[in-house]
Amino acid sequence: GAVVSQHPSWVICKSGTSVKIECRSLDFQATTMFWYRQFPKQSLMLMATSNEGSKATYEQGVEKDKFLINHASLTLSTLTVTSAHPEDSSFYICSARDARTGLQPQHFGDGTRLSIL
């Protein structure tokens, strides 16, 4: 079945560091991927829609200069948290689906736990 791989699974870094998270669709091509953020005991909050070959669409309240999204190929989207601060610590999750083959569901990566010291 469709698999979405996310890397790294866990990051700890100092405040002010930029962190890149990768999301790959392993056995299908995805023109659209989604990025979410999840705080403890809360639901997934959509941050942005990543569109292959074009600019990402950000949800209201999400700083596009803070969370840089690049979707350079049909199998890879990256989220870069620039100049990360402790309040950016969260669980980041990506998703994608194979839209070529009918009514396929979204598949999600296993998430990236980001901790900023």
Add this chain to the structure above:
Amino acid sequence: LAKTTQPISMDSYEGQEVNITCSHNNIATNDYITWYQQFPSQGPRFIIQGYKTKVTNEVASLFIPADRKSSTLSLPRVSLSDTAVYYCLVGDLGGSYIPTFGRGTSLIVHP
């Protein structure tokens, strides 16, 4: 975008059948209903998807009434490992679908 409403939490015991209902009163004609399971520190995992009536797979059943304004996820004979948060999502899979999560239902299975 169809809004979904689920119970915040449910408790059950091992071996019991668990039914989680999701309300989606403004579901659109082309919308499908998809259920996901999420364990702590993991991404959501696809469980089942349907459009109408009943869908069954190896882990669950999905019941959708004729008006499609609600759906019920049925987990037969739950075990401790079924303790998780369950989300129902509604959207047009054939269109520009943006998967949006509600609060989900936290299911706790007791020994």
